Amino acid sequence: IFIFQGTALDSITRFATTSFFTTGSEDSCLSRNESVLYRKSSPYKPSSHLVSKLRSYEELHKRCGPHSDSYKRSIKQLKSGQINHNSSDCRYIVWVAGYGLGNRMLSITSAFLYGLLTDRVLLINQEYEMIGLFCEPFPNASWILPEDFPFKNKLRRFKQNYDHSFGKMVQSNTFDCSTELLPSYLYLFLSHDCSHHDQLFFCDQYQAPLSKVPWLIMRSNLYFVPSMFLMSSFDQELNKLFPDKETVFHHLGRYLFHPSDRVWGLITKYYQDHLARAEKRIGIQIRIFHAKTSPFEYVMDQILDCIRKEKLLPEVGTEKSIASSSNNQTSKVVLLTSLFRDYFEKLKKIYGEHPTKTGEVIAVYQPSHEGRQRTWSNSHNVQAWAEIYLLSLSDELVTTAWSTFGYVAQGLRGIRPLILYNQTTPNPPCGRGVSMEPCYLTPPTFDCKALTTTVDTGALVPHVRHCEDHIWGLKLF
Ligand code: GDP
Incomplete structure (x- = not known):
């Protein structure tokens, strides 16, 4: 068969x-x-x-x-x-x-x-x-x-x-x-x-x-x-x-996990409308767990810092002539996913209002901004699945620490992502994952023989270690 x-x-x-x-x-x-x-x-x-x-x-x-x-x-x-x-x-x-x-x-x-x-x-x-x-x-x-x-x-x-x-x-x-x-x-x-x-x-x-x-x-x-x-x-x-x-x-x-025809229709339409023609696709997944502990300014600075340090996008200049005089017109597209719209607007403004120093054209898109998690809603989950899949079509992927949404995208893509660390103004702002595997965020920590003793489960076998984004977590690498 x-x-x-x-x-x-x-x-x-x-x-x-x-x-x-x-x-x-x-x-x-x-x-x-x-x-x-x-x-x-x-x-x-x-x-x-x-x-x-x-x-x-x-x-x-x-x-x-x-x-x-x-x-x-x-x-x-x-x-x-x-x-x-x-x-x-x-x-x-x-x-x-x-x-x-x-x-x-x-x-x-x-x-x-x-x-x-x-x-x-x-x-x-x-x-x-x-x-x-x-x-x-x-x-x-x-x-x-x-x-x-x-x-x-x-x-x-x-x-x-x-x-x-x-x-x-x-x-x-x-x-x-x-x-x-x-x-x-x-x-x-x-x-x-x-x-x-x-x-x-x-x-x-x-x-x-x-x-x-x-x-x-x-x-x-x-x-x-x-x-x-x-x-x-x-x-x-x-x-x-x-x-x-x-x-x-x-x-x-x-x-x-194969998207149903309904979800596939959304994915392919969005891809063809916005992503297909770019030479490089960069997925950025912004997951805000608590708005209070992750204020917009801090997270936005972290994203821009990560983009700069990892050279994900060219820097912008002020001269209008830079873009037009350059022959180096490659096109990069950023697919930003988030429940909120502010990050997209800021990034779009930066690349929409200023030419890049290299003359490259950068487009920024965000498929939805649902505002809040609505796990019980069927159409909300359809949208979430379409976006996870779209992220997995990226050439480069930036994910948020602790987010299983990002873990699925990186795993389906088969890439070690750049992880935005979950701290206030972390330095460095992001770092490359040691593997593309998801993190088991809350594993057992006891020894099964002496049932009450705690052991370092990240040191028991060579291919299981603690996660970069969660010190208590475990991941394969
Ligand atoms: P986690 O909470 O980040 O580990 O990821 P989950 O996928 O388990 O739960 C978060 C849920 O919030 C998602 O399944 C979506 O329903 C919603 N959500 C979070 N971020 C996004 C996003 O960028 N886009 C969309 N469409 N939904 C999101």
Whole structure:
């Protein structure tokens, strides 16, 4: 069914047939085949082990996916509570949404990798606000959790202290590792505010009993992949899948996230109208977490300082003649994304009112300025996804520290970004990331053997270190 022409990357991202579902009303996925026209093919080739693992996963997903006989059997058992823990029946990981789109895309990717490593089928509990954002990633079987899933309407309200929560059960000593007493489903709460007990999920001793539980329901807003690289249960397989550690999100993100036709229409129109003709595209992502602690003047100075020090754009002069006398008319375009408009206006004014010293023409664009985050709004998320993707088409990328929106763009692009540090008047204003991987912002910090002792998890293995933008965070490099 699959084409294996072109680059090796094509083999993990492109199907030969269009007979897959989409999440919206569309029945095609134009971006899957047309993306090569817009973004450079990746210089990072997936390992043959990753390619064959994805093919086997697709088979598993087809066999166990929604509406399959195995799925129906598993739902029946879930309803009755009568589970044969040793059977070779299908097992699932259900992803439950929370937080912004960047957070969601990172946690979906982490859940998918956990599924790949543990032979679990990933199903997405899709709420209204995410409908129609992505094409279906897997051929011939949907990844959307069906509406008739037993407690579908309650999933969103699952809290940390839910009775079936793994962390709560471990804390109260009711997570009995002997197979007969394990429940038919467990809730994994792995968000940034999870507890020490929730984080015991990342300890090897719990993975064997967890593997016997047919349904895992996971809420997370984080890229928890680096912690999986610290687990002996997975490290050998991960090393085979990803000989180049900094490409995990790059490969899996490009494999999973294809814009739906609706989003693709926005992306391609914007690209053709504003970005296509430039010789160089520079993406600048400005994320203001708290307006009070990041006043406009400080952030604007930081951006301009970064542009100057990194020579991203030519300096402007005052002589009107400079531009016209120069033969050196190359064109650069800045794609600025932000919830706010002021940064764009300032930059546009600088390059609109003054000629550059080199004579280059600089255009500045901003696709939207939504004013505030509205994660529950479907059209807001459509716009956010289009902008993340547009950023990922840049030749150079400047991102904001701590922002998962930027992490997704850099990973899909496959670039180590210039990160605007999250401090008041930092010097230097920005710096090159050590890898294109996202940062796991709040990883566990304890030693799984002596459960209460804190260890420096950034010093345990050579390819996991602390993040440049978040000292407690962990990232692959
Ligand atoms: P993070 O909060 O920066 O880690 O990124 P998230 O993507 O998880 O959440 C921020 C959300 O705010 C995004 O998903 C968007 O809904 C919105 N948002 C933030 N920055 C932008 C932007 O530059 N453009 C658009 N369209 N939306 C943004």
